[in-house]
Amino acid sequence: GENVEQHPSTLSVQEGDSAVIKCTYSDSASNYFPWYKQELGKGPQLIIDIRSNVGEKKDQRIAVTLNKTAKHFSLHITETQPEDSAVYFCAASLVSGGYNKLIFGAGTRLAVHP
């Protein structure tokens, strides 16, 4: 079955630095890769996503890259701010017969220090 590995499990950066979180998926049929941010006491919030026909996508300070050959995708946050501190989850979606389910990575706890 589909498996998603996420690294690192914790990441500590200084405000203004960049943060990179990496994920690897196992099923080459996966075609949709969202990233979620979860703050304490809240549900996961979609921050960016990428589909398998695209190599890179950017939204202001956040970017995601996808390497289908290596089955890797990464989240890049530039100019980090304290409010970026949260747990980030990557996921891979496998669509079969019109139905999909999200397989999540274990999460990365990002701490941005002022």
Added chain:
Amino acid sequence: KAGVTQTPRYLIKTRGQQVTLSCSPISGHRSVSWYQQTPGQGLQFLFEYFSETQRNKGNFPGRFSGRQFSNSRSEMNVSTLELGDSALYLCASRDRVSTDTQYFGPGTRLTVL
């Protein structure tokens, strides 16, 4: 548009009891998925409902069940609660099963004593 809502937000039960959690999707969304989140196992898919029918199922025992109503609201039931069922239960909605993007609610924190 209002987001996904879940009730109750917090729940305390004892072993052996059963519990029902409720989820209202974003207006117009017809698909509801349920996930269990625990520190040890992370986010795990339970099941998905669309048009009142279960369309997809994860690897959970039969004690976990759900249903969806004609207005797309969904309920999830856990019978014969075990200590290991303590978790954050999340609901996510999307407008149809062929759409990738899912939006999560705030979750219901279930504690089993």
